[in-house]
Amino acid sequence: MVSVVEPVEGPASTASLRGVGGVAKIRIICSLWLSLKGANMKSRFIVAAVVLLVVISGGLAFAMAASTGSGQAGKEAIKDPVQPNTDIRLNSLGYLPAAQKKATIITKCSNFTVKEASKGKAVYSGKVTGPFSQKDVNQIAWIADFSKLNKPGKYYLEVPGLGRSIDFEIGDKVYDFAFYTSMRAFYLWRCGTEVNAIFNGHRFYHAACHTDDAWQNYLSDLNSQYLNSIAPNSLDSTSCDPNAKGSNSRRDATAGWHDAGDYNKYVVNANVTLGLMFLAWEQFGDKLKNIKLDIPDTAPGYPDYLKELKWETDWLLKMQYPDGSGKVAHKISTLRFGGFILPEKETEKRYFVGWSSGATADFVALMAMSARCFKPYDANYAQTCLEAAANSYEFLSKNRDNKMPDMQAFRTGPYATLDNDDRMWAAVELWETTGEPNYLRAFERASMAYEDKIEFYWDWGNVKNLAMFTYLFSKREGKRDDLVEDVRRDLVRTADSIVVERNKDIYGRCLGEEYRWGSNGTVAREVLTLQLANRASPNPAYIETALDAISHLFGRNYYGRSYVTGLGYKPPMNPHDRRSGGDRVRDPWPGYIVGGGHSATGWQDIEKDARTNEICINWQGALVYALAGFTSGAPQ
Numbered sequence: 001m002v003s004v005v006e007p008v009e010g011p012a013s014t015a016s017l018r019g020v021g022g023v024a025k026i027r028i029i030c031s032l033w034l035s036l037k038g039a040n041m042k043s044r045f046i047v048a049a050v051v052l053l054v055v056i057s058g059g060l061a062f063a064m065a066a067s068t069g070s071g072q073a074g075k076e077a078i079k080d081p082v083q084p085n086t087d088i089r090l091n092s093l094g095y096l097p098a099a100q101k102k103a104t105i106i107t108k109c110s111n112f113t114v115k116e117a118s119k120g121k122a123v124y125s126g127k128v129t130g131p132f133s134q135k136d137v138n139q140i141a142w143i144a145d146f147s148k149l150n151k152p153g154k155y156y157l158e159v160p161g162l163g164r165s166i167d168f169e170i171g172d173k174v175y176d177f178a179f180y181t182s183m184r185a186f187y188l189w190r191c192g193t194e195v196n197a198i199f200n201g202h203r204f205y206h207a208a209c210h211t212d213d214a215w216q217n218y219l220s221d222l223n224s225q226y227l228n229s230i231a232p233n234s235l236d237s238t239s240c241d242p243n244a245k246g247s248n249s250r251r252d253a254t255a256g257w258h259d260a261g262d263y264n265k266y267v268v269n270a271n272v273t274l275g276l277m278f279l280a281w282e283q284f285g286d287k288l289k290n291i292k293l294d295i296p297d298t299a300p301g302y303p304d305y306l307k308e309l310k311w312e313t314d315w316l317l318k319m320q321y322p323d324g325s326g327k328v329a330h331k332i333s334t335l336r337f338g339g340f341i342l343p344e345k346e347t348e349k350r351y352f353v354g355w356s357s358g359a360t361a362d363f364v365a366l367m368a369m370s371a372r373c374f375k376p377y378d379a380n381y382a383q384t385c386l387e388a389a390a391n392s393y394e395f396l397s398k399n400r401d402n403k404m405p406d407m408q409a410f411r412t413g414p415y416a417t418l419d420n421d422d423r424m425w426a427a428v429e430l431w432e433t434t435g436e437p438n439y440l441r442a443f444e445r446a447s448m449a450y451e452d453k454i455e456f457y458w459d460w461g462n463v464k465n466l467a468m469f470t471y472l473f474s475k476r477e478g479k480r481d482d483l484v485e486d487v488r489r490d491l492v493r494t495a496d497s498i499v500v501e502r503n504k505d506i507y508g509r510c511l512g513e514e515y516r517w518g519s520n521g522t523v524a525r526e527v528l529t530l531q532l533a534n535r536a537s538p539n540p541a542y543i544e545t546a547l548d549a550i551s552h553l554f555g556r557n558y559y560g561r562s563y564v565t566g567l568g569y570k571p572p573m574n575p576h577d578r579r580s581g582g583d584r585v586r587d588p589w590p591g592y593i594v595g596g597g598h599s600a601t602g603w604q605d606i607e608k609d610a611r612t613n614e615i616c617i618n619w620q621g622a623l624v625y626a627l628a629g630f631t632s633g634a635p636q
């Protein structure tokens with residue numbers, strides 16, 4: 001059962017007219033009229049009537065939007081001087097006082113003025129640069145640079161002939177609420193418990209869900225073929241033998257976060273998610289430790305940030321086989337994706353899937369990081385994490401094949417991965433935590449296989465960058481100078497190419513022509529590469545490009561919209577998210593970044609579009625990292 005909410009954007013024909021101004025609309029109608037020269041008068045009138053209707057209904061929609069203040073008015077705002085002209089695109093969260101500040105304007109213009117939002121007083125003016133044309137979006141743009149304005153306040157841009165932009169802020173705390181909300185999005189993803197939040201006047205709630213995670217029917221390496229032949233619902237025992245393998249029994253694996261728009265839990269996708277979030281802690285922990293997230297006290301004595309991460313590591317620990325072997329189950333999942341219902345209503349049985357070498361290696365790396373980060377707050381738990389990591393590493397060192405479990409009974413996310421990078425990451429994280437030279441040697445040996453030490457575009461399938469970053473910045477003794485220098489050089493070269501792509505893009509997007517599944521997440525993830533390149537070889541362009549990535553995600557983009565639910569200007573309203581589709585609240589669950597288009601103009605804010613409008617922990621972790629570096633650290 002999939003409930004599809006009416007999309008916010010109209011059908012393509014209306015949307016294309018909705019994105020242009022009044023004069024341009026008349027031009028389109030005229031050109032349409034002329035293009036129908038070949039047709040007879042009757043069909044020309046029919047077409048004209050249809051187009052007129054579309055324009056009138058567009059105006060009507062605007063009037064309704066304006067009267068309800070829903071902010072969906074878009075470009076029709078030209079008719080009303082107070083309404084923004086969304087041809088002026090900027091970071092709707094705002095700008096840090098000392099940072100570069102740019103807006104992209106997609107209508108011809110020459111000058112601009114920045115005015116105070118309250119009084120309309122002009123505080124800065126300048127000339128735009130351009131025109132710049134860009135193929136992938138088929139647009140010509142002009143850039144307004146108001147970086148020199150650094151006085152905190154609320155402002156808007158005014159462009160002669162176009163009108164005004166949306167309001168934006170300059171201040172030290174412009175990213176604080178977004179950081180808080182994107183972290184609370186993880187809390188709202190918690191599985192195995194009820195969650196509850198008020199956001200923007202709406203209550204987002206679900207009862208405790210998936211409390212019987214998970215069944216072991218598919219866990220056996222020996223008899224999966226036999227078990228796969230049994231209809232799963234014919235098995236109904238409640239025995240809970242911790243050593244039972246491949247039998248009809250369950251073992252506790254509650255907690256963790258739901259993965260995405262679906263409710264399943266996949267170990268491999270925790271890799272970049274937690275990996276980036278632990279790195280944020282290690283780099284910006286001094287700021288993050290003061291931030292209250294208003295979450296339940298599930299880990300007394302922990303700072304809220306780590307408290308939320310522990311909800312996931314608690315679950316990860318349960319994914320390790322209880323037989324002491326060190327194997328780690330690849331995922332927990334229903335056999336098929338469930339419907340758009342709240343998670344407590346998803347009562348289909350969920351099963352462990354057998355171990356994979358990728359999941360086991362990711363587990364090692366994450367448990368080693370957990371041991372480091374949690375130790376000051378909970379030495380016992382840290383020790384548990386470290387022992388679990390060492391045990392699984394030991395198992396991997398004796399089992400060198402890239403192993404995937406038998407998942408033929410499942411239709412949910414496979415998260416299949418080649419494990420070389422994951423194993424290398426496991427080794428280096430254990431070395432960083434323990435200092436034991438055998439881990440260092442294993443990492444250095446594995447790293448020799450890569451000429452390019454740093455990837456430009458990466459996600460959960462390739463965690464090589466995480467491994468290299470830990471090695472490069474480790475303060476431990478014993479590293480090879482030539483390898484350190486190679487990683488450093490490749491990091492700087494990659495960061496330089498990220499800057500080059502950003503410089504070429506009218507919206508400051510740093511991925512060039514790369515549009516893949518979840519590339520909004522990779523835009524955010526590039527902030528990690530840029531921050532670390534700036535540590536290795538300081539360059540203001542790296543930080544500017546990192547902030548441009550955030551600007552891009554929050555409105556300086558082809559759509560002139562925020563990509564994060566509940567935040568910024570015209571955020572996504574229909575994410576592919578089962579909670580948002582399954583509750584009775586019109587607004588979606590807040591704080592989630594959506595994946596984005598597979599082409600420069602391919603994003604659709606439509607619930608059923610999992611390809612471009614889903615939410616996912618690996619993109620969310622990147623968003624948290626990106627914002628963490630630029631929060632003020634003030635308690636919320």
Ligand SMILES: [Ca+2]
Nearest residue numbers: 451452453490
């Ligand atoms: Ca190299």
Ligand SMILES: [Ca+2]
Nearest residue numbers: 417418461462
């Ligand atoms: Ca991999």
Ligand SMILES: [Ca+2]
Nearest residue numbers: 580581583585
């Ligand atoms: Ca809803």
